[in-house]
Amino acid sequence: MSPFPPPAGPLLLRCRTLLTHARAVPLRDAGVLVENGTVVAVAPFAELADRAPADRTTELDGVVLPAFTDAHSHLRALPLGEQGVADTDLETWVVRLTGTTALDPYDDTTAAAVALVATGVTTVQAIHHSFADADTYAAGVRAVASALTEAGLRAELAVGITDRAEFLPEPLPVAWPGPAREPRSLAAPARGIPPGDLPALAASLAPSCPGVRLGVAPVAPQWCSDEALEVLRRCADDGLRLHTHLLESRHQRTWLGGRDGGSDPVSRLDRHGLLGPGLSAAHGVWLTGPEIALLARRGAALVHCPVSNARLASGDAPVRSWLDAGVTVALGMDSQHTAAPDMFAEMRAALAAAERTGGPLTPHEVLAMATEGGAAATGHGGRLGRIAPGFRADLICVATGTTGAKADLDPVERIVSGAAATDVTDVFRSGRPLVAGGAVHGRPAAEAALARLRTVLETDREARTRRLDSLAAYEEPLRGLLAGTES
Structure with missing residues (x-):
């Protein structure tokens, strides 16, 4: 498995709803311009539309927020x-x-x-x-x-x-x-x-x-x-x-x-x-x-x-x-x-x-x-965690839906209260797409790795069961020992 190459030239993201940070006022039909993996501008999409080639514009029909x-x-x-x-x-x-x-x-x-x-x-x-x-x-x-x-x-x-x-x-x-x-x-x-x-x-x-x-x-x-x-x-x-x-x-x-x-x-x-x-x-x-x-x-x-x-x-x-x-x-x-x-x-x-x-x-x-x-x-303060000029272009798009009981909630409340990993449609790391339209880069390699891991687990199943059974003999004495340290 090899990583996607960095995007060539400027990338313009058109965001139906944009949250530049966790406490930000949501922006509608906003543009995020990315160059060399870094956000260089956040503005209404119409203001940025002429600053990137048409084939380098990606529309994100959901809530876009920092990764x-x-x-x-x-x-x-x-x-x-x-x-x-x-x-x-x-x-x-x-x-x-x-x-x-x-x-x-x-x-x-x-x-x-x-x-x-x-x-x-x-x-x-x-x-x-x-x-x-x-x-x-x-x-x-x-x-x-x-x-x-x-x-x-x-x-x-x-x-x-x-x-x-x-x-x-x-x-x-x-x-x-x-x-x-x-x-x-x-x-x-x-x-x-x-x-x-x-x-x-x-x-x-x-x-x-x-x-x-x-x-x-x-x-x-x-x-x-x-x-x-x-x-x-x-x-x-x-x-x-x-x-x-x-x-x-x-x-x-x-x-x-x-x-x-x-x-x-x-x-x-x-x-x-x-x-x-x-x-x-x-x-x-x-x-x-x-x-x-x-x-x-x-x-x-x-x-x-x-x-x-x-x-x-x-x-x-x-x-x-x-x-x-x-x-x-x-x-x-x-x-x-x-x-x-x-x-x-x-x-x-x-x-x-x-x-x-x-x-x-x-x-x-x-x-x-x-x-x-x-x-x-993790030592990335001021470089990650926001969608703003000078920050790395790490951002995600979440499909939250527009109907139902949570439709009128603030986008942050809607995401935190009801979204799931399966709602993530797009993921960018330094402007590089790792998930695009729901397709996860690396998923075939991950599925093959999981298959190999489960084969190893099955091969070792009986021996592992014996090991775990032998360790069970220590559990009650350990709990008793720890209880004694509290007195």
Whole structure:
């Protein structure tokens, strides 16, 4: 699969309804003039009609708005239910992941990336995390980067590292209450690269991943030692962006049991100089008021993942308080779809979660999270998230219909309350069409990749079932252990 070439010469888009940003007054019969992938003019169509060749004019008969950013992804193409991993609490779910079937990273990313494009996403931020040795890890990152580029996505790819226990809290009790065999493979899994090798790995990958901006990820602070966080600070000093999971569940605050200078993830990140404009953190469900204020002062961004939070019983993030404190807030789907990713469903989930917390959000606010907020959280503030001169021409067209109960709603309310991924008719990334008239660039390649992935799943089905069955023995003891840490 190869990406579409950039358009030759100026492109004029005629938009029946144009929303230049999430809070903008809708414009009717508007024109957007694009040159070299950048918006150069927004005006009534009639004023721009003589500035582009007739064969370079595209009519968009729907609501045109800025394209979306999925600011937190793991680039999984298949719902984990297809591997027999059901929704449950986060800690149990993470253990279950160790029993899943390993999938080809190129195929997995190809199918995942094309599905993101289909729901109006042109920019994605993802964590790639592996316990593999350096050569295998590097090959995986290059495969992911290649698939993202070929799908046409703009990508921030964070190379992840951990060196603390990810699956069981530290320290384990002397008398482990689980199966008789001590779960060393879970408590201290073998890792292919030490944290100190991460800077060299990231530097070596950059030349072989054109079109993708590499960053680094302390996959979660409680899974990283102080030594690892110090290595990541050096990466940040060299200009690499950072992305992490932060206080996704209430147990993560005390996961290290006081080791590494205290177990509070936020203060540890701050002590190592990692809280700043170059950091975005996903989830943040269990942040306190003072921690939210600290994040706002430091200029770090938070990524709201409402569907994932609900499916993994993490709770509802206090997003109203994030916004009121001045935090940059983005939206992330976390690869937690049951059929296909749908950013519109994610926006509705954000509205519902906010209602449950008693801090309601407006449709305009959640659309801003998916557009301008996502741009800022991924280092593209001022270049993405709006349709305006000087911004990259990343925009989508959504068919919303003109009849029915929602016909009289403001276009933003109509989109957020009722649209779906299947309503996206056109997607442009830097003026390049990735979806045109409902036809998704890359869909044949994605369908072939999905077929190969499902063949691998079927081949490994019996062995995977045995692995998952053996891991089930750890679930009740793990829950008991975590309950004990709360007392």
